Amino acid sequence: MAERLVVEDFHQFGGKHCQTAALKNIEDKVYVSDRAEKLVGVTIEDLQKARSSKFPPFPPKNKLLKIKYPSKVGNLEKGIREAIKECYSNMLNPPMKNIGLAGKRLVKNVE
Secondary structure, eight states, rough: OOOOOOGGGGOOOBBBBOOOOOEEEGTTTTEESSSSSOOOOEEEEHHHHHTOOOOSOOOTOOOOOOOOSSSSSSHHHHHHHHHHHHHHHHHHSSSSSSHHHHHHHHHHHHH
């Protein structure tokens, strides 16, 4: 089941993304995932605050990305391989030092 997200202030920053998996109005909860094994339950109010966060470097300004899936999919194996290569390359050679593996090392040294 979901776990309550507990985050210190210094871990928060604008522009962080997550996937919404479920909305439970009766519970006042939204279940989200950020590449974690388990869903995390946050209140609707906390999600609204996060979406309107003014924290740098990338304040989200309540942006929402909706993904439309194609009605027909081509060669899935080729697409998956290309996506893995692109992700691998971006992690090893990020355009900025605060993302990718370099960013993970930077955050590790801050904590």
